[in-house]
Amino acid sequence: MESIFNSKQEFIECYRSQIMAITGKDFEHASDFDRFNALARLIASRARTVQTATDNRVAKSGKKRVYYFSIEFLIGRLLDNYLLNFGARDLVCQGLRDLGADLDDLCDLEPDPALGNGGLGRLAACLLDSMAHEGIAGYGNGMRYRYGLFKQEILDGRQVETTDEWLASGYPWEVRRQDKAVTIGFGGRVVGYEDGGRMYYRTEDTQDVLAVPYDIPVVGYGGKTVNKLRVWSTEPLEEHFDLDAFNRGSYAEADAHRADAEAISAILYPNDAGEHGRLLRLKQEYLFVAAGISTILDTFRLEHGRAWSELPDFVAIHTNDTHPAMCGPELMRILIDEERLGWDEAWSIVTKTLSYTNHTILPEALETWSIGTFSKLLPRLYQIIEEIARRWQDDFDKSRTGWQDLLRNTAILWDGQVRMANLSVICSHSVNGVAKIHTDILEHTVLKDFYALMPDKFNNKTNGISHRRFLAESNPGYARLITEVIGDAWLDDASQLARLTEFESDPSFLERAARVKRENKARLARYMAAEHAISIDPNTIFDVQVKRFHSYKRQLLNIFKIMDIYNRRISDPNFAVAPTTFIFSGKAASSYAFAKETIRLINSVADVINADARVNEIMRVCFIPDFRVSNAQLIYPAAEISEQISTAGMEASGTSNMKLMMNGAITLGTLDGANIEIVNLAGADSEMIFGLTAEEVEELREKGTYFAWDMYNADRARLGRVIDELTDDTFSALSGNFESIRNEVMQSNDANLVMKDFGSYVDAWERLTATYADPMSWNRRSVHNTATSGWFSSDRTIREYRDEIWHA
Ligand code: NBG
Structure with missing residues (x-):
């Protein structure tokens, strides 16, 4: 790949004059932010030069x-990503080192x-x-x-x-x-x-x-x-x-x-x-x-x-x-x-x-606008929509049986709404x-x-996901190791990752992959200590659920599991599970009360568990505030279990499942969204699937025979106890009990089937974590996940859009 700089020396000279031009200071007197800013502007201006060339090429062709x-x-x-994409990352990194600066430190200053x-x-x-x-x-x-x-x-x-x-x-x-x-x-x-x-x-x-x-x-x-x-x-x-x-x-x-x-x-x-x-x-x-x-x-x-x-x-x-x-x-x-x-x-x-x-x-997520509001704000556009709607109706094939239903359901304007x-x-x-x-x-x-x-x-x-950002850039240790054994063609063509299957039974490769994982866990622990004064232990399993908070994504099911394991350990000090750190991160919409209460529940449970010496050897709970792309890039590479536990049929695809898979985490999930394709690619032995299928969910809903209270009564000892603890002050120290969550599950009949899947979920988690005791087998499955994840590169996705939709 041609780089945007011919040599390290050239880079250093350009960079020095860029700093001077922007700040009026020389490198030595510039602040770290000045240094970041000048570097980004330098790369941006190179990018715009190539952009103009690209534009001209497109116009001409x-x-x-x-x-x-x-x-x-x-x-x-963007800085690190663009250096990688320009093939200039190593050169710039060394140039900065010569000057006495560190690329990672500068990258961290980017908003x-x-x-x-x-x-x-x-x-x-x-x-x-x-x-x-x-x-x-x-x-x-x-x-x-x-x-x-x-x-x-x-x-x-x-x-x-x-x-x-x-x-x-x-x-x-x-x-x-x-x-x-x-x-x-x-x-x-x-x-x-x-x-x-x-x-x-x-x-x-x-x-x-x-x-x-x-x-x-x-x-x-x-x-x-x-x-x-x-x-x-x-x-x-x-x-x-x-x-x-x-x-x-x-x-x-x-x-x-x-x-x-x-x-x-x-x-x-x-x-x-x-x-x-x-x-x-x-x-x-x-x-x-x-x-x-x-x-x-x-x-x-x-x-x-x-x-x-x-x-x-x-x-x-x-x-x-x-x-x-x-x-x-x-x-x-x-x-x-x-x-x-x-x-x-x-x-x-x-x-x-x-x-x-x-x-x-x-x-509730399919958008509609009231016709009154719409037509007042955009009167001409509304007229056009009306005409589109009128013609749709006019051209409708009224010889079809049931055309009235078809028409009603496909209408653009209905019930005073623009659909x-x-x-x-x-x-x-x-x-x-x-x-x-x-x-x-x-x-x-x-x-x-x-x-x-x-x-x-x-x-x-x-x-798909950008395997360059979410593997190469986020997980540099693993990327280096992969490149060492299969070359760097995978950056360009993610299907090359399949060549890693050759190394799945190579003990020394697995050993090194495990060491990188361990370093990534330590890196996340350092971030948590530095940013949030929270201490987590890289010697435990990192079990990760990171995504938007939503009832169908069932963070509630995850925290119920954690409460259950806690209870069992308290009741029986001999109850043993593999030591685990349960990691959550994600935002809730400000007006979404249930999702916000779920966050409070997780933090309240964390507060109790993390302070309880009786369980600390085997469990800790950690909520990472302000989930965003930059901290996600620290979390995915450190994960060992990828929690993808939505009610089957509800998650359209999910993409954190792909990012985590690519970074070698094992999926603990339902057959929902792209989890299904993950299992098809990696094989059922490499993931842990539990719970109702989408068909079973559908059937249960149609039959109308599901009652949350039946679940409660059938398992008073564990599930029932978890439910009771929502309101019995066990976890109320941080701003009180959780009546609204209890009502959501018990009085609104558990719309997301949390209680229904509880048993098979906890069971699957125990079976999965039990296999952690055999590191070779775990590491093999981890590497196998990476090796079979290439299909999830967004390069593949975009080629399909290009060939089958855009014909570009
Ligand atoms: C989300 C789905 C995810 C999916 C992403 C990207 C919306 C409206 N939908 O399952 O919930 O992975 O879209 O397609 O944000």
């Missing part, structure tokens, strides 16, 4: 461009922008990485939230949300593109006018804001392709600073106009727990859609003039979940109102250009789920009526 619209891009820190909630946002970032690696002209289009998602702190066991000021010291990767700013109008009234015998429409008296793009380079591994992620920020169109108000001392009022505009890009909303229906969120969605489409069409006009019928040949627009669902109507609006195409012609262009990924089957998922399906030529079982469920339950009407639209694209 007439390559199809792919635009990935996502309201979240959880990009993580980690929380521009996503979890899996969906991180997937978007992994797909960008892989698009650049595969040489696809692929661009991210999203939002630049000033504060991102909240920062999580734990106080008295509770989650407390604070603002994350990730932009406070500037962000070295971004370039503000004032020249590409777009005016976006909200509200107003639609005015029709006639021209050449046809009616056209425009919206007048709108409230306008300026959408200003910031471009962040996306460096592909190999350094040949640098794409970009464009994120939008909002500002007032014109300053309306109220000097009178200011002179009166009403400073907030004086600048209210600016504050209103900036509010649109201030924060990222949680994607779960009834956070829907907020006007500001609807504004965000329209803003990044309209601004993004406007950029796309500008580029197209420049390259292809107004040959609109060719748009689908040169442009693919992918909508990540329903948040960008307005792409369809917005593109229609421009083609009809501004470019003056006829409806049918425009519609054919739109549907050939758009595609849609669904990420959830949870009904964004239905809009997305109707406007797209492709609809995909994110793991095999998820796509099956879409086809046979959630979107079954669409599937009956247009089965060819549906396809599966099992998620």
Whole structure:
């Protein structure tokens, strides 16, 4: 691979002058942050040089461009990743060492922008990485939230949300593109006018804001392709600073106009727990859609003039979940109102250009907007949606038996709501789920009526992860070891990891892999000690559940297991299990009371257990605050057990399961989401599966014969005791008992079947941890997980999108 620096000496010289140019100081007097900042800016400017070359190449070759619209891009820190992708990591590391600085220390100073909630946002970032690696002209289009998602702190066991000021010291990767700013109008009234015998429409008296793009380079591994992620920020169109108000001392009022505009890009909303229906969120969605489409069409006009019928040949627009669902109507609006195409012609262009990924089957997570709110905020767009809906109904094949049901379930406008998922399906030529079982469920339950009407639209694209970030960069010790035995081709082609199977029975390799794991555990322990003054012991098993808190993900089941093991040990000092540290991390949506109480329960149990000498030899519980990409990269490599315990049928895919597998953790999980593909690839002997299957869950629900109280009565000694302890003060020292959790399980009849799966789960955990006593066998399974994880590289995922959806 060609590096961006010809030699270490060249790097040092460039770096020194960069520091001087930015800070007016020489290297020796620059602060660590100055040093980080200058290094990132130096790499960013190299990246932009390659980006310009990439752009020119794409323009010249007439390559199809792919635009990935996502309201979240959880990009993580970029410095280390871009050095790796540019093949400059070793050179820069040595150059810095010569100067007396440490690369890892500088990397730690980079802000980690929380521009996503979890899996969906991180997937978007992994797909960008892989698009650049595969040489696809692929661009991210999203939002630049000033504060991102909240920062999580734990106080008295509770989650407390604070603002994350990730932009406070500037962000070295971004370039503000004032020249590409777009005016976006909200509200107003639609005015029709006639021209050449046809009616056209425009919206007048709108409230306008300026959408200003910031471009962040996306460096592909190999350094040949640098794409970009464009994120939008909002500002007032014109300053309306109220000097009178200011002179009166009403400073907030004086600048209210600016504050209103900036509010649109201030924060990222949680994607779960009834956070829907907020006007500001609807504004965000329209803003990044309209601004993004406007950029796309500008580029197209420049390259292809107004040959609109060719748009689908040169442009693919992918909508990540329903948040960008307005792409369809917005593109229609421009083609009809501004470019003056006829409806049918425009519609054919739109549907050939758009595609849609669904990420959830949870009904409460499928977006809807009240028609009243929607039509007032976006009157012209609403008219277009109405027309799409009318034609859908009009064209409906009414000779089909049961067409009324099909029509009702596929309608875009229903019950006073705009249904964004239905809009997305109707406007797209492709609809995909994110793991095999998820796509099956879409086809046979959630979107079954669409599937009956247009089965060819549906396809599966099992998620993937960037193996470069989550293995090579996060786990450098393991990466070195792997490269030593199979060479470094796996960085480029993750399927090469399969060659590790040769070493699965090589004792010296297994031994070294185990040593690396041990070092990774010690690294996490150091982080916990330094950042959170929590001590954990690397000699215990690291059992890890890290993900968003949600009832269906069943962190509750995990903590019930821990309570049970604690109880059994207290009752019987001879009860022995393999010494384990139970590690949790993840945020709960601020308005999601149950999820927040689950966090408090975990911390309360941790408080009791960690202070109880009777059990400390065998167990400790640790909650890592503020889960985000950067600490995730420390957690995955240290994990030995990967807890993937959602109620079967509920987790669309999961991606932490893949990251943990790749880092050699053994999955303890249900047959849900991509766990199924993990078991298929690694073999049942390499993971530990328990619990009801999705079919069994379905059947149980249909029969209606499940009663939580039956579970309680059938196992008073263990499960019953755990339930009772929620309210008997055993764990109440941190802010009280857990009545609401008890009610959720007992009075609401345990919707997520925690009690049903409890027995088989604890049993599976005991069987799995018992095998830890045989390190050779454990290490073999661990390495086997890595060896069979290559298929989960997002490079594979993106090639499937490219070949089967985008045809780029
Ligand atoms: C999440 C699913 C995960 C999946 C990611 C990425 C949403 C709406 N969905 O199972 O819950 O892995 O998407 O596809 O965030």
